Amino acid sequence: MAWLRDIDIWFADHVFVFQQEHRRYALYLAKQPEEAEELVQEAYARLFARDDWAGIANPHAFTMRIIRNLAIERFRRAEVVRIDQSAAIAALDVADGAPTPDIVAMDRSELHRVADLMQEMPPRMREALYLRRIEGLPPAQVAEKMNISVSTVETHIKRALRLLVTALARPATQGMAEHIAQWEKAEKLETI
Amino acid sequence: MGEGREAGDDLTNQAIDWLVALDHGNADEDAFQAWRSADPRRAAVFAQVAATWRRTGDRRAAALLDQRDAVTRSLDENEEAARPRLISRRAMAAGVAALAVGAGSVFLAWPRRAYAETAVGERRVVALPDGSRAMLNTDSRVAWRFDDGRDLWVERGETALLIRAGDKPFRVHSDPIDARLSPGSFNLRLEGGGGELLVSSGRAAAACRGALAEAVAADHVLTVTAGAAQIKRVPPSAIAIATAWQHGEIIFDGMRLDQAVAEFNRYLPDKIVLGDRDLAQTRLGGNFRIAAPGDFLAALYDGFGIGSRHDGDRIVLYRASGPRASLNRS
Numbered sequence: 001m002a003w004l005r006d007i008d009i010w011f012a013d014h015v016f017v018f019q020q021e022h023r024r025y026a027l028y029l030a031k032q033p034e035e036a037e038e039l040v041q042e043a044y045a046r047l048f049a050r051d052d053w054a055g056i057a058n059p060h061a062f063t064m065r066i067i068r069n070l071a072i073e074r075f076r077r078a079e080v081v082r083i084d085q086s087a088a089i090a091a092l093d094v095a096d097g098a099p100t101p102d103i104v105a106m107d108r109s110e111l112h113r114v115a116d117l118m119q120e121m122p123p124r125m126r127e128a129l130y131l132r133r134i135e136g137l138p139p140a141q142v143a144e145k146m147n148i149s150v151s152t153v154e155t156h157i158k159r160a161l162r163l164l165v166t167a168l169a170r171p172a173t174q175g176m177a178e179h180i181a182q183w184e185k186a187e188k189l190e191t192i
Numbered sequence: 193m194g195e196g197r198e199a200g201d202d203l204t205n206q207a208i209d210w211l212v213a214l215d216h217g218n219a220d221e222d223a224f225q226a227w228r229s230a231d232p233r234r235a236a237v238f239a240q241v242a243a244t245w246r247r248t249g250d251r252r253a254a255a256l257l258d259q260r261d262a263v264t265r266s267l268d269e270n271e272e273a274a275r276p277r278l279i280s281r282r283a284m285a286a287g288v289a290a291l292a293v294g295a296g297s298v299f300l301a302w303p304r305r306a307y308a309e310t311a312v313g314e315r316r317v318v319a320l321p322d323g324s325r326a327m328l329n330t331d332s333r334v335a336w337r338f339d340d341g342r343d344l345w346v347e348r349g350e351t352a353l354l355i356r357a358g359d360k361p362f363r364v365h366s367d368p369i370d371a372r373l374s375p376g377s378f379n380l381r382l383e384g385g386g387g388e389l390l391v392s393s394g395r396a397a398a399a400c401r402g403a404l405a406e407a408v409a410a411d412h413v414l415t416v417t418a419g420a421a422q423i424k425r426v427p428p429s430a431i432a433i434a435t436a437w438q439h440g441e442i443i444f445d446g447m448r449l450d451q452a453v454a455e456f457n458r459y460l461p462d463k464i465v466l467g468d469r470d471l472a473q474t475r476l477g478g479n480f481r482i483a484a485p486g487d488f489l490a491a492l493y494d495g496f497g498i499g500s501r502h503d504g505d506r507i508v509l510y511r512a513s514g515p516r517a518s519l520n521r522s
Binding site for chain 2: 165
């Protein structure tokens with residue numbers, strides 16, 4: 001799998017596992033979801049522009065610092081001064097001296113989210129993903145088992161991955177998000 | 193950075209297409225390497241997609257799924273029994289809040305109105321007998337009667353209403369505004385004899401002090417001041433500001449400091465006052481937690497060099513010679 005490089009695995013295990021924190025922090029600084037997402041994406045891109053990524057002692061803290069620096073750059077260019085942001089940026093203290101202990105590649109809550117999402121997928125999509133990823137069957141055998149073409153398997157799996165990527169980027173229910181969800185849930189219950 | 197959000201989503205889709213094609217042996221690897229190495233953005237997005245891909249193959253996730261399949265199967269067998277129980281438990285939880293405030297008056301012959309109120313700085317959700325909800329902002333009071341209709345009175349303050357469908361029309365009453373509400377989400381705020389009814393979803397047929405009813409559609413607000421009524425469309429940003437209190441936030445969007453302080457004071461037992469009159473002109477933006485006025489005061493100091501001190505039961509703002517946050521000027 002030449003297409004999966006060392007930096008991709010390093011990124012998955014040491015940076016992306018903290019994606020929720022990166023997004024939360026970016027949102028805290030930028031206040032607007034679009035701008036926050038832009039900060040996170042730009043920070044990740046900066047990591048991939050480096051040659052010395054392997055030497056970064058604490059990739060998570062390092063990423064947080066890039067996000068902050070990008071926020072400050074934007075903040076300086078902004079026309080309206082948002083005083084809460086200035087306070088937030090001034091108050092930031094990410095300890096990036098100490099390396100993170102070797103964390104498990106995926107924490108438990110994340111694991112449950114992945115399992116939840118896979119479970120809620122449309123059955124055919126789920127079956128294709130399950131056979132390919134969990135049972136590890138080659139695409140041709142998945143196609144045979146499901147009695148569909150290989151290109152249909154590919155389509156199912158692309159859709160499944162799209163669903164997972166989108167859903168996992170959303171904030172986990174916490175604090176305000178949870179509160180809003182409660183109202184929304186109440187709203188949904190009513191329309192049933 | 194110029195790329196917008198669409199570009200981001202589009203990039204994600206491209207990365208997904210590449211990855212799955214590569215996994216299925218259907219991709220031109222050289223073309224892929226050229227695509228990826230053209231822009232660190234692409235490399236980063238591809239790595240994010242690959243990270244999610246790796247998770248789907250995680251053995252622990254697989255174990256979790258197998259476990260759940262077993263649970264689901266046994267649940268399915270008991271579905272008939274399990275479903276109603278779940279619902280009634282939820283309904284019970286919803287009913288408890290209403291009972292807690294309503295029980296006292298429910299059994300009285302007269303008045304048959306139940307009510308709930310909040311103190312300054314308090315916020316609470318009341319589950320109404322029909323499953324609708326009212327969320328009371330600071331220093332507010334509502335009453336309701338649901339025996340031969342669905343009537344709710346906003347007597348003071350501000351209330352968000354989440355109305356569910358029902359056989360009988362839902363009517364909300366207040367001094368400035370009376371309205372019939374469809375299922376949807378509303379916010380009614382009373383202030384100085386006037387009022388404001390915001391329709392986030394659904395619609396309202398509103399009458400102002402007995403005048404003819406007017407229709408207020410979603411994303412519109414009806415404002416009544418000194419007897420004059422006006423309906424206008426509100427942008428999503430204004431809706432976000434008007435409803436920020438529902439999740440404990442207060443948003444200032446280029447507001448003058450005297451107005452911002454008046455807004456914050458609704459939530460504070462000890463009121464903030466301006467020590468220097470000229471401070472009023474300062475304009476500010478920002479989001480704050482209602483529960484953390486200290487952050488607001490600290491931000492005023494950091495951002496504008498405006499200090500604060502307690503004076504009896506007041507908090508006085510004054511022009512301090514403190515440092516302006518270096519970030520404000522560049």
